[in-house]
Amino acid sequence: MFLNRDVISIIDFNPQELERLFDEADLMLRALEEGKHLKALEGYVMATAFFEPSTRTKMSFQTAMIRLGGSYIDLPPEEASSRAKGENLADTVRMLDSYADVIVIRHRVEGAARFAAEVATHPVINGGDGTRDHPTQAMIDLYTVRRLHGMINGLVYGVIGDLRYGRAARSFILGLSLFKPKKIYLISPPQLSCKREVIDFLNAKGVKYEEVYSLSEVVSELDVLYVTRIQRERFPDPLEFEKVKGSYKVSFDSLKNSKEKLSVLHPLPRVDELAYDLDNTAHARYFEQAKLGVPVRMALLKLVLKG
Amino acid sequence: MEKELRVSKIAEGTVIDHIDAGRALNVLKILGLSGSEGLTIAVVMNVPSKKLGKKDIVKVEGVELREDQVSKIALIAPSATINIVKNYEVVEKVKVNVPHVIEGLLKCVNPNCITSLPREPVKTKFKVLRVRPLNLICEYCGVELNQEDVITQLTGAKA
Numbered sequence: 329m330f331l332n333r334d335v336i337s338i339i340d341f342n343p344q345e346l347e348r349l350f351d352e353a354d355l356m357l358r359a360l361e362e363g364k365h366l367k368a369l370e371g372y373v374m375a376t377a378f379f380e381p382s383t384r385t386k387m388s389f390q391t392a393m394i395r396l397g398g399s400y401i402d403l404p405p406e407e408a409s410s411r412a413k414g415e416n417l418a419d420t421v422r423m424l425d426s427y428a429d430v431i432v433i434r435h436r437v438e439g440a441a442r443f444a445a446e447v448a449t450h451p452v453i454n455g456g457d458g459t460r461d462h463p464t465q466a467m468i469d470l471y472t473v474r475r476l477h478g479m480i481n482g483l484v485y486g487v488i489g490d491l492r493y494g495r496a497a498r499s500f501i502l503g504l505s506l507f508k509p510k511k512i513y514l515i516s517p518p519q520l521s522c523k524r525e526v527i528d529f530l531n532a533k534g535v536k537y538e539e540v541y542s543l544s545e546v547v548s549e550l551d552v553l554y555v556t557r558i559q560r561e562r563f564p565d566p567l568e569f570e571k572v573k574g575s576y577k578v579s580f581d582s583l584k585n586s587k588e589k590l591s592v593l594h595p596l597p598r599v600d601e602l603a604y605d606l607d608n609t610a611h612a613r614y615f616e617q618a619k620l621g622v623p624v625r626m627a628l629l630k631l632v633l634k635g
Numbered sequence: 636m637e638k639e640l641r642v643s644k645i646a647e648g649t650v651i652d653h654i655d656a657g658r659a660l661n662v663l664k665i666l667g668l669s670g671s672e673g674l675t676i677a678v679v680m681n682v683p684s685k686k687l688g689k690k691d692i693v694k695v696e697g698v699e700l701r702e703d704q705v706s707k708i709a710l711i712a713p714s715a716t717i718n719i720v721k722n723y724e725v726v727e728k729v730k731v732n733v734p735h736v737i738e739g740l741l742k743c744v745n746p747n748c749i750t751s752l753p754r755e756p757v758k759t760k761f762k763v764l765r766v767r768p769l770n771l772i773c774e775y776c777g778v779e780l781n782q783e784d785v786i787t788q789l790t791g792a793k794a
């Protein structure tokens with residue numbers, strides 16, 4: 329069900345496939361905790377081509393590959409940026425395809441990973457394309473929820489921040505809608521609300537959701553709060569940004585009416601949308617979430633390369 | 636006999652019938668005809684039609700359509716029928732067909748879409764979400780096109 333498959337968007341997968349991936353991630357996590365040295369991907373080579381700067385996603389893929397006994401080659405960042413201007417993506421992908429068994433790509437242009445997958449003979453994993461998809465982040469986020477709450481279905485979710493241009497938030501919302509959440513609150517300023525295609529998808533899946541402007545009105549209902557950053561550049565008028573940014577900052581204070589078991593997640597890195605005073609509370613689950621990046625990517629690489 | 640037959644028959648050429656009312660001139664644009672070519676062209680607009688309520692008809696003497704022109708006509712007149720006339724008789728009649736995926740005919744309006752990059756060997760690909768009113772979605776970036784966008788692109792004219 330995963331062998332040789334491209335991983336372009338979270339909505340290319342169904343819940344059974346994702347649960348299968350998460351079961352595999354459980355095994356990987358246990359092996360990591362027990363300090364086992366795995367060899368499942370010995371002899372395999374992964375290429376990473378990040379045309380947009382990234383530390384976490386790239387290093388977590390590279391670590392995952394090494395932890396499975398495989399190796400990686402990396403398109404150097406300065407090479408990626410000069411290629412972004414000069415040589416076309418198709419030729420670069422063909423080159424990597426001739427060296428590696430799997431290609432992980434991140435690009436600022438929407439559809440770049442889908443196109444790379446059409447060009448490459450080996451599987452392509454999307455590490456983020458433009459404002460569109462970030463499927464492995466969504467896999468990690470959903471897996472984190474499953475570990476923390478024992479299930480993904482039946483919970484009340486809040487997703488706060490830039491729901492329009494943020495690919496992590498978008499992918500998480502799309503990923504949730506594959507399951508049966510009790511309700512999703514979409515919390516954003518009106519300029520950064522979900523794109524219509526995402527809303528259409530929620531409607532098509534019959535997911536209960538509500539678009540709201542402030543966290544305080546819904547915080548007491550939430551089981552999971554997914555926080556993302558609002559970027560200054562998204563606002564043509566800097567005054568507009570100054571006006572809204574405070575209301576989308578999540579702090580100890582803004583959670584005072586929340587359920588005791590509310591989990592706060594964040595794809596990291598954060599800027600100031602997530603206050604440091606949360607870090608030592610039981611709500612802060614984003615460091616655990618970040619730690620699950622490697623086992624989930626191990627599971628995915630193993631399933632894609634060996635089934 | 637329907638009223639449209641008041642317009643004289645053509646000897647050799649093409650009759651495009653069941654065009655959405657008001658779009659005959661767009662069809663001529665797609666065929667690259669302005670009238671200055673000297674060909675006999677009959678345009679009938681807004682005549683009653685059982686299927687469409689009202690419809691347009693275009694008859695062109697001495698012209699056979701290319702495949703890409705037929706595909707484009709389908710996108711602005713999805714019910715159109717194309718009749719090939721030889722010696723005053725209809726020798727072939729085809730209904731246009733809107734495919735599920737439209738490749739290479741249209742441009743994506745998102746400048747940050749992979750298909751908008753000049754150097755990439757990639758054809759645009761739009762999935763048809765709905766035929767009436769037309770609604771297409773770019774398979775690469777998710778941007779949607781509506782009927783107006785498509786008419787503007789195919790004819791260079793505002794809908």
Ligand SMILES: [Zn+2]
Pocket residue numbers: 439743744745748749750773774775776777778
């Ligand atoms: Zn596009």
